[in-house]
Amino acid sequence: xxxxxxxxxxxxxxxxxxxxxxxxxxxxDLQVREGELxxxxxxxxxxxxxxxxxxxxxxPHNGGVIRYAGEDIGKLPSHLRLRRGLALVPxxxxxxxxxxxxxxxxxxxxxxxxxxxxxxxxxxxxTLLPRVKERLNQVAGTLSGGEQQxxxxxxxxxxxxxxxxxxxxxxxxxxxxxxxxxxxxHSITREGMGVLLVEQNANLALEVSERAYVMEGGxxxxxxxxxxxxxDPKVRSAYLGEEIEELAA
Amino acid sequence: xxxxxxxxxxxxxxxxxYALVALGYTMVYGILGLINFAHGExxxxxxxxxxxTVTLLSGAFPELHPxxxxxxxxxxxxxxxxxxxxLIERIGYRRLRNAPRLAPLITAIGVxxxxxxxxxxxxxxxxxxxxxxxxxxxxQPMDGVVVSPLQIFTIVVALALMGGLxxxxxxxxxxxxxxxxxxxxxxxxxxxxxxxGVIAAxxxxxxxxxALAGVLYASNYAIAHYAMGFTPxxxxxxxxxxxxxxxxxxxxxxxxxxxxxxSFGAGYIEHxxxxxxxxxxxxxxxxxxxxxxxxxxxxxxLGERVADRx
Numbered sequence: 001x002x003x004x005x006x007x008x009x010x011x012x013x014x015x016x017x018x019x020x021x022x023x024x025x026x027x028x029d030l031q032v033r034e035g036e037l038x039x040x041x042x043x044x045x046x047x048x049x050x051x052x053x054x055x056x057x058x059x060p061h062n063g064g065v066i067r068y069a070g071e072d073i074g075k076l077p078s079h080l081r082l083r084r085g086l087a088l089v090p091x092x093x094x095x096x097x098x099x100x101x102x103x104x105x106x107x108x109x110x111x112x113x114x115x116x117x118x119x120x121x122x123x124x125x126x127t128l129l130p131r132v133k134e135r136l137n138q139v140a141g142t143l144s145g146g147e148q149q150x151x152x153x154x155x156x157x158x159x160x161x162x163x164x165x166x167x168x169x170x171x172x173x174x175x176x177x178x179x180x181x182x183x184x185x186h187s188i189t190r191e192g193m194g195v196l197l198v199e200q201n202a203n204l205a206l207e208v209s210e211r212a213y214v215m216e217g218g219x220x221x222x223x224x225x226x227x228x229x230x231x232d233p234k235v236r237s238a239y240l241g242e243e244i245e246e247l248a249a
Numbered sequence: 250x251x252x253x254x255x256x257x258x259x260x261x262x263x264x265x266x267y268a269l270v271a272l273g274y275t276m277v278y279g280i281l282g283l284i285n286f287a288h289g290e291x292x293x294x295x296x297x298x299x300x301x302t303v304t305l306l307s308g309a310f311p312e313l314h315p316x317x318x319x320x321x322x323x324x325x326x327x328x329x330x331x332x333x334x335x336l337i338e339r340i341g342y343r344r345l346r347n348a349p350r351l352a353p354l355i356t357a358i359g360v361x362x363x364x365x366x367x368x369x370x371x372x373x374x375x376x377x378x379x380x381x382x383x384x385x386x387x388x389q390p391m392d393g394v395v396v397s398p399l400q401i402f403t404i405v406v407a408l409a410l411m412g413g414l415x416x417x418x419x420x421x422x423x424x425x426x427x428x429x430x431x432x433x434x435x436x437x438x439x440x441x442x443x444x445x446g447v448i449a450a451x452x453x454x455x456x457x458x459x460a461l462a463g464v465l466y467a468s469n470y471a472i473a474h475y476a477m478g479f480t481p482x483x484x485x486x487x488x489x490x491x492x493x494x495x496x497x498x499x500x501x502x503x504x505x506x507x508x509x510x511x512s513f514g515a516g517y518i519e520h521x522x523x524x525x526x527x528x529x530x531x532x533x534x535x536x537x538x539x540x541x542x543x544x545x546x547x548x549x550x551l552g553e554r555v556a557d558r559x
Contacts (some may be wrong), residue, residue: 047317058435078438094436096429107429110422111441159441 009069009194010055010086010163016063017047017054024050026218027064032194034164039197039205039226041239042215048198050090051215052165055196056088057081068163081113087161090212091168091198093152097141101132104140104151108158112213125154128184146177153184163194170201180249182208202239206230214239250394256516257509262400262469264508265407269462270485271492271500272414273455280431280451281346283353287337287360289482291330291456294364295463296473297372299326300379307380309399319382320465327460331362334456335449343445355487368475379467390480403465410458411501418497427451431495480532484511487539494551502550510534 008031017025025047040048048227055066057078063091066074073081078088096104105125106246109118126133129150135143140151149169156164166185170178178201186208189195205241209226214235222229229235270292277285299322305428306321307313341360345353383399390396418424430437430447437444466481467473492499515531542549 056439058439077443079441079443082439082441090439094433094439096432096436098432099425099428103425103428106422106435107425107440107442110426153441210543230502 006033007070010196011067012055012064013067014064014067015051015054015061017050017059017061018211019050019059024186024218025054025061027219028213028215028220029155030196030213030220031221032196034162034194035189035192036211037189037195037209039195039199039200039209039212040215041202041205041212043239044200046215047218048215049167052088052167052196052198053090055081056086056090056165058088058090072082075130079111081089082161084157085160085162087156087159087163088165089152089167089169090157091171093145093148095140095143095148095155097139097178099140100137101140101151102136104155105132105158108155111159114123121158125157128157128187129154137192143232146173146181149173149181150184153181157188164196167196168198168200170204178204202235203230206235206240251391252516254391254394256512258394258396258400259509259516260509261505262403262508263511264488265404265411266462266466266469266504267481267485267488267503267507268504269407269410269465270481270496271488272411273459274486274489275492275494275497275500276427277452278489279497280427280448281342281353282350283342284357284486284494285337285342285452285455286354286357286486287341287364288455288459289478289479289480289485290361290364290368290461290464291334292463292481293332293368293475294480295326295330295460295476296379296467297368297475298329298460299323299464300377300467300473301372302326303380303382314402315380315382318380322382323461325384326464327457330456330460330463331453334452334459338449338452343448350429364532365475365478368480372473372475374475376472378470379473381468381471383468386473386532396494399468403469406461406465411459414454415497416459419474423447423450484535485533487535487542489541491538491549493549496549496551498549499549506550507535507538510538557559 010032012028012030014027014029014130015025016023016027017096028051040051042048050059054061057076061074065072068084073084082137096107105122114159131147132150132154135147140148143151170183182204185195185197197205197209206226206229211224212226212229213230214222222235269287273288274285277283302325303318303322309317317395337360341356342353345356363554383402385397385399387395387397417426426437426447429440430442430444434444484507488503489500491507492503511531511534514534515528518526518528518530
């Protein structure tokens with residue numbers, strides 16, 4: 001695990017977001033370091049997705065600071081945040097359904113001009129996600145949910161982000177595919193990318209994460225290592241419910 | 250049979266011009282969901298700016314070759330229309346992007362009046378003769394069929410432009426960004442695409458096509474006038490709806506089909522109505538088609554039946 005003295009690449013202080021007339025995020029602090037897998041868990045409506053959307057520049061914030069690689073990026077539009085190296089795979093994947101898989105991947109590399117580097121990264125994505133390669137010339141709207149999620153992740157990786165924000169990558173997918181996607185997430189952090197993961201499946205998220213934050217009603221109520229939170233009785237009763245008892249039995 | 254071939258030829262000439270203008274409507278609709286009713290005025294501005302350029306140049310240098318004059322006219326008209334198209338989007342529509350749909354629609358009509366009035370102030374209310382820069386001397390490839398170099402030129406240029414646009418949209422980086430933005434502005438931004446830039450580019454490209462269509466239109470009718478954009482604008486809108494608004498091949502097919510229907514309608518309307526209506530009523534066909542499409546197949550010939558997929 002990375003030590004605490006590495007400066008975080010993504011640093012959020014006192015972030016507040018008003019969304020649809022309510023204060024959805026009420027002042028949270030969080031950090032992501034290089035190569036670190038951090039997850040953000042909590043019940044529906046806790047403000048997890050709003051937080052990710054705000055970090056990526058899709059939703060404006062009304063308080064606090066978002067610092068990326070030392071720079072205050074809070075006022076930048078989303079396309080400029082991506083150019084800095086901060087990518088979001090949005091909730092529901094956000095695949096361009098009318099474009100082919102290959103074209104979806106190419107839009108991921110939109111900001112890049114290094115043809116050779118793109119080709120090399122394309123190969124990397126294919127190694128990581130062989131299913132994507134098989135579907136390359138298919139219109140993306142015809143893919144299964146799992147395949148679309150893989151395209152969404154592959155597309156984000158092609159922008160060569162330093163920090164990847166992932167919103168519910170397991171949503172609606174079969175367990176086997178979820179496992180595959182988590183393997184991919186794990187292997188990209190090994191290459192030095194920081195990942196901030198929002199997950200409904202708290203058990204799975206805490207197992208793979210180095211650190212995690214628990215959100216409740218727009219606030220971070222708990223934070224710690226994935227392991228510590230897994231063992232925390234409050235987390236177990238509130239978010240892991242029956243699952244952990246089954247595992248223990 | 251000869252009349253039949255002649256009608257096809259005439260239909261392709263006007264149809265290819267409608268198609269060029271229809272592409273502008275459909276591109277903007279595809280990316281913004283907005284009917285840019287000011288688009289027809291760009292046809293007029295293109296024609297009048299080209300005419301002004303040609304008049305000034307041929308006045309100063311009377312010995313200039315017509316081909317050069319045509320190129321110069323186009324060379325000025327296209328950039329001018331691109332700038333006007335950009336300004337329409339930047340000043341008129343951008344702020345209204347999240348407004349109720351009626352607001353930009355009314356703005357579009359307002360912009361249309363504004364541009365017409367400005368053109369009237371600059372060029373007056375009179376009809377201007379548009380010079381013959383491409384020969385209109387009729388040739389007779391077969392008995393009863395008359396075709397001029399200008400007509401062939403019109404069809405060839407329009408088809409080449411359509412082919413070029415299809416390549417741009419389907420094969421280029423900008424085209425990919427346009428299609429991505431059309432499908433989802435928000436996610437396009439997450440890919441590093443500047444949606445505002447792509448939308449501006451869409452207006453600029455559509456306006457350039459409208460300028461060229463304006464020059465071709467004015468050349469074929471030998472006339473230019475501050476209100477000349479209205480009719481081709483409305484017909485091109487019809488063509489875009491006929492093909493399926495938002496669908497590029499649809500706009501091309503719609504334009505050509507509309508041109509052919511009008512041409513056959515004009516050719517046979519006297520027989521069909523036993524002499525009651527003559528060919529000057531040809532405009533009714535465009536709007537009969539518009540009505541029929543909106544009633545029976547609102548998604549158009551090539552449009553998607555479903556409004557929006559997930």
